[in-house]
């Protein structure tokens with residue numbers, strides 16, 4: 001099966017993912033995992049999942065046994081301890097330990113089960129706090145990290161090196177993708193632990209509902225962020241599984257960023273909030289900017305399809321439906 005992404009005609013490029021491949025998506029109930037499942041299923045692949053209630057992926061022995069049992073052609077590693085700036089700075093122990101353990105279990109287990117292709121998902125926060133903008137993949141390990149997510153970033157860097165090591169030592173076709181900030185249906189809207197976009201949707205909606213004249217957001221509003229809809233990310237993941245086979249990580253983003261203040265204005269517009277927005281500079285800003293250089297990905301034929309404002313409106317509608325259900 002081919003996907004309908006723009007770029008060079010797929011049939012001329014042999015796919016590294018056979019039609020109807022059996023793919024284990026780790027973390028299938030999450031924002032990314034659920035989108036990857038939708039995309040793989042639409043493309044005609046056989047998707048295998050296992051909930052955390054039945055398999056804790058930090059358990060290496062049980063994970064290896066599960067993977068030996070299902071013998072997947074490919075694994076997408078989208079299971080992780082994930083959260084926004086406050087969750088990362090409050091729970092660094094869980095962010096480093098859970099992620100290291102999940103990565104060790106899943107990547108080693110996949111290799112032991114004879115899995116041919118594996119996609120490891122890192123994050124744009126692996127790059128130095130003051131990396132050149134847009135950030136090329138070559139910026140990895142060239143400077144100090146942003147302190148609010150250092151534990152998480154170091155776990156992710158270890159995952160990249162683990163993935164590269166299986167290729168170098170055993171010739172495994174394992175690859176890594178580094179997504180920018182993601183959003184979309186399936187996201188967490190928990191006000192304390194979520195990322196900025198779902199938090200803003202909820203805060204502006206609730207402020208409008210309660211008739212609040214003003215609402216206060218975290219930080220200065222000056223940091224710049226790049227946002228990619230999770231369905232575009234899922235398309236990029238499948239494209240990479242089909243076409244990319246190298247040990248260099250691949251950035252996944254849309255190529256544009258905006259300030260958190262500009263984002264807030266957009267969300268206020270989508271949610272029809274007309275009050276004042278204030279900023280609590282006692283809360284952390286995090287990294288000043290992390291716009292990814294996406295030329296490696298675009299050279300494979302990737303182009304994002306969902307404009308930010310449209311994606312925010314769709315995510316807002318999804319969340320309203322979830323609340324009503």
Ligand SMILES: NC(=O)C1=CN([C@@H]2O[C@H](COP(=O)(O)OP(=O)(O)OC[C@H]3O[C@@H](n4cnc5c(N)ncnc54)[C@H](OP(=O)(O)O)[C@@H]3O)[C@@H](O)[C@H]2O)C=CC1
Nearest residue numbers: 027029030031032052056057079080082121123179181182
């Ligand atoms: N969201 C973002 O903005 C970005 C995400 N990424 C990366 O994408 C990947 C997916 O993130 P995202 O979908 O947002 O995260 P979510 O928190 O939405 O989903 C994570 C998934 O992992 C599962 N999981 C966590 N711990 C375990 C465990 N011990 N055993 C089994 N399953 C577990 C969760 O299960 P359960 O549903 O039971 O909780 C959930 O399904 C991560 O690697 C993340 O680093 C990268 C850049 C940005």
Ligand SMILES: C[C@H]1O[C@H](OP(=O)(O)OP(=O)(O)OC[C@H]2O[C@@H](n3cnc4c(=O)[nH]c(N)nc43)[C@H](O)[C@@H]2O)[C@@H](O)[C@@H](O)C1=O
Nearest residue numbers: 083084085123125149194195196199217218219284285286
């Ligand atoms: C994906 C990425 O996500 C995290 O990095 P981050 O981009 O800094 O995280 P964030 O989305 O939480 O915040 C972005 C900006 O937004 C501001 N902000 C305003 N008001 C709210 C607010 O209400 N909630 C949140 N969460 N942020 C707010 C906030 O102060 C910051 O300046 C890491 O987990 C990192 O490891 C990672 O990979």
